Every structure is written in C-alpha cells, then in structure tokens.
Amino acid sequence: MTTSPPSPLTTLQNKRVLLGLSGGIAAYKAAELCRLLVGAGAQVQVVMTKGAQEFITPLTMQALSGQPVHTELLDPTAEAAMGHIQLARWADLILVAPASANFMARLAHGEASDLLTTVCLARRCPLALAPAMNQAMWSNATTVSNLGVLEAAGILMFGPAAGAQACGDVGPGRLLEAAELLQLCAAQFTTGSLAGKRVVITAGPTREAIDPVRYLSNHSSGKMGYALAEAAIEAGAEVTLISGPTDLPAPDRCKLVPVISALDMLAACQAHPSDIFVAVAAVADYRIAQPALGKIKKTAEELSLSLVRNPDILATIAASKPRPFCVGFAAETDQLAEYAKAKLRSKGLDLIFANDATSTFGNDAASVTAYWPGGEKVFESQSKAQLARRLIALISQRSTATHA
Numbered sequence: 001m002t003t004s005p006p007s008p009l010t011t012l013q014n015k016r017v018l019l020g021l022s023g024g025i026a027a028y029k030a031a032e033l034c035r036l037l038v039g040a041g042a043q044v045q046v047v048m049t050k051g052a053q054e055f056i057t058p059l060t061m062q063a064l065s066g067q068p069v070h071t072e073l074l075d076p077t078a079e080a081a082m083g084h085i086q087l088a089r090w091a092d093l094i095l096v097a098p099a100s101a102n103f104m105a106r107l108a109h110g111e112a113s114d115l116l117t118t119v120c121l122a123r124r125c126p127l128a129l130a131p132a133m134n135q136a137m138w139s140n141a142t143t144v145s146n147l148g149v150l151e152a153a154g155i156l157m158f159g160p161a162a163g164a165q166a167c168g169d170v171g172p173g174r175l176l177e178a179a180e181l182l183q184l185c186a187a188q189f190t191t192g193s194l195a196g197k198r199v200v201i202t203a204g205p206t207r208e209a210i211d212p213v214r215y216l217s218n219h220s221s222g223k224m225g226y227a228l229a230e231a232a233i234e235a236g237a238e239v240t241l242i243s244g245p246t247d248l249p250a251p252d253r254c255k256l257v258p259v260i261s262a263l264d265m266l267a268a269c270q271a272h273p274s275d276i277f278v279a280v281a282a283v284a285d286y287r288i289a290q291p292a293l294g295k296i297k298k299t300a301e302e303l304s305l306s307l308v309r310n311p312d313i314l315a316t317i318a319a320s321k322p323r324p325f326c327v328g329f330a331a332e333t334d335q336l337a338e339y340a341k342a343k344l345r346s347k348g349l350d351l352i353f354a355n356d357a358t359s360t361f362g363n364d365a366a367s368v369t370a371y372w373p374g375g376e377k378v379f380e381s382q383s384k385a386q387l388a389r390r391l392i393a394l395i396s397q398r399s400t401a402t403h404a
Contacts, residue, residue, distance in 0.1 A: 023051020
C-alpha cells in the first residue's frame with residue numbers, strides 16, 4: 001500500500017519560503033512556482049541575482065509574491081537593519097530555482113559576492129537548490145565536484161530533470177516543473193495538527209463607553225489569547241485574532257482584527273468564518289444604555305448608569321450555521337467546575353477551559369481545567385506560552401474526534 005505525499009495546501013500554510021533566482025532561461029518557471037507557493041499559504045520573499053533580472057523582471061516576482069523583491073547586497077535602506085541577516089533569519093526554507101552552474105560554483109566555494117549567496121551563507125534553515133543548465137555543463141567534472149561539496153554540506157538538491165533543453169540539446173539539466181518543486185518544498189515540513197484549519201480567537205478585554213473619555217472594562221491583559229494564537233500558528237492554522245485593546249505586539253503570521261466594544265467584537269466574529277472558534281476574550285456582560293455625547297461633569301454626589309445586556313458572542317457563534325467547533329473560557333472566582341459545566345451545556349459548546357479569575361488576569365502563568373461532554377483534564381500551572389501549546393493540542397484532538 002502506497003502513502004500519498006502530504007498536500008502542500010496544508011503543509012506549507014504559514015511557512016516562510018525565500019525563493020532565490022539565479023541567471024538562466026529557466027527563470028521564467030520561477031513565476032509559476034511563486035504563484036503556487038503563495039496559493040498554498042506560504043509567505044514568499046524573492047531574492048534575484050543580476051543574471052536572473054536579465055531573464056525575468058523583479059516587478060513580475062513582486063506582483064506574484066506580494067512583497068518587494070530583494071536584489072542588492074549593499075542596499076542602504078535594507079542594510080540599516082542588516083537586511084541579508086534579517087532575510088536569512090526570516091526564512092523557514094530557502095529554495096534557489098533556478099540554480100545555475102555559476103551560482104553552484106560560487107556557493108560551493110563559500111563566496112558572498114551578492115545578496116543571494118550571502119543569505120545562503122547566513123541561513124539557519126534548510127537550503128535547497130534546483131539546478132538548471134545545459135546537459136554538458138551539468139555533466140562537467142567541475143560541476144560534479146561542486147555538487148559533491150554542496151551535498152556534503154547538507155544542501156538539498158531538487159532535480160534536475162532530463163529532457164529537451166532550450167538550446168536544443170537533450171539530457172539532464174532541466175529545471176523541475178513548478179508543481180514538482182512545490183511538492184518537494186512541502187515535503188520539508190511536518191504537517192501541523194491544525195494544518196489547513198481556519199481558527200478565530202478572541203482576546204483581551206472589551207471597553208464599553210460611558211462618555212467620550214470614560215468606559216467600563218476589566219483586567220484582562222490578552223496574554224492567554226495571544227499565546228493561543230501563536231500556538232495555533234505553530235500548528236499550521238490560518239489564524240484570525242480578534243482583539244480588544246491590549247499592550248501586546250501582534251503575533252506574527254496571523255490576521256489581527258482590533259476591536260473596542262462587545263458589539264464590535266461580535267460583528268468581527270460574524271465577519272470571519274472559521275473551522276474552530278476559541279473565545280478567550282473577557283467580554284463585558286453589560287454596556288451603557290445611552291453613552292453621553294459629552295464628558296459627564298462632576299456635579300452630583302451620586303451618578304446612576306443604566307446598563308443593558310450585551311449579546312453573548314460565544315453562544316451566538318455556537319448557534320450559527322454552519323457551526324464551527326466552539327471553545328470557551330470560564331474565568332470564575334468560585335465554583336469553577338459547576339459554572340464551567342453549566343456554560344458548556346447552556347451555550348452548546350464542544351470544549352471549555354475553566355480558570356480562577358483572581359489569579360489569571362495579567363499573569364504570565366496559569367492553570368486551567370478542561371471540560372467537554374464526557375471528559376475533563378487538568379492542566380497544572382505553567383507559563384501561558386507552554387499552556388497554550390497543550391491547549392491547542394487538546395483542541396485539535398477534540399475537534400478531530402467530534403468530526404470523525
């Protein structure tokens with residue numbers, strides 16, 4: 001029984017691929033490869049040698065990648081931030097396609113004479129070359145020797161293929177087709193537990209306006225929601241983070257949707273369909289019935305505010321059609337298990353995490369207990385980053401079991 005290769009549409013989701021182009025007629029195939037990589041969910045940045053620019057323009061690659069194309073080692077703007085080092089650190093995989101005989105020779109001898117060779121030398125990730133050259137050049141003893149040096153250094157070789165060449169010769173040296181290169185790139189990554197899934201996570205507090213300068217809110221820092229977003233991204237999900245006001249930097253490789261009030265958050269959640277919905281945000285239960293248009297003056301000894309109930313975002317999403325796998329959080333001050341189980345039933349949830357509201361807000365560590373129909377699991381106190389990975393693993397496990 002044969003096993004099918006993993007789909008690049010899941011394996012490449014959220015992965016960062018630096019696509020290098022060296023000089024050669026086969027550079028035209030890099031345009032289709034770039035398009036396929038982006039379509040598979042990868043983030044792509046392109047580095048081109050001067051020779052590559054003779055065959056295909058940087059503007060073409062910019063349009064396909066959606067990112068500025070890098071061409072110069074000594075770019076004053078980029079080098080102000082050590083551009084070649086930043087590119088090397090950014091990449092999860094570097095693929096040079098086409099890799100010419102000249103480029104392979106320079107790389108085999110450790111040259112750093114242009115941006116592409118410099119990035120390859122500074123890399124911390126796997127490097128793959130897709131050779132493309134005349135069959136006689138590929139068979140030349142010098143190229144064979146350089147190939148041995150590169151492979152001994154752990155550099156991957158994707159191809160070449162054999163067949164008719166642009167010069168009219170027939171033999172080995174053809175660049176692999178874009179679809180083949182896409183599959184080879186995908187094979188370098190392990191499929192994450194949430195690969196191909198759309199995950200929406202709410203985080204932080206909401207603010208309900210009293211007047212233009214005052215609001216009702218709570219002590220939520222957003223740390224747990226942001227940590228869950230990072231963990232879901234690591235698991236390969238396409239993550240949308242809908243966040244109330246926080247002081248946290250936006251997680252990389254996710255879509256951040258900033259909101260203020262509970263009504264704002266509900267609208268954003270309804271506008272972003274998901275396969276898995278994780279409600280971590282501490283949403284205000286009530287809002288001011290009629291917020292003042294101007295600042296309320298301190299004229300009376302007492303001030304009465306009329307409050308109206310906010311819609312329940314999690315219950316609304318759980319009742320929607322089609323319905324995502326719904327996960328809730330219950331921050332309580334007492335009777336955690338009772339309240340959490342009641343919310344699990346009343347809101348029609350698939351999974352809920354209960355924690356102590358007096359010890360979780362603003363802290364970098366937390367402990368939670370998970371409840372689902374027919375089961376529960378305790379997670380002892382640990383950093384929110386570590387906890388988030390374990391919670392995402394359980395969410396993945398339970399969502400798979402629910403839809404099995």
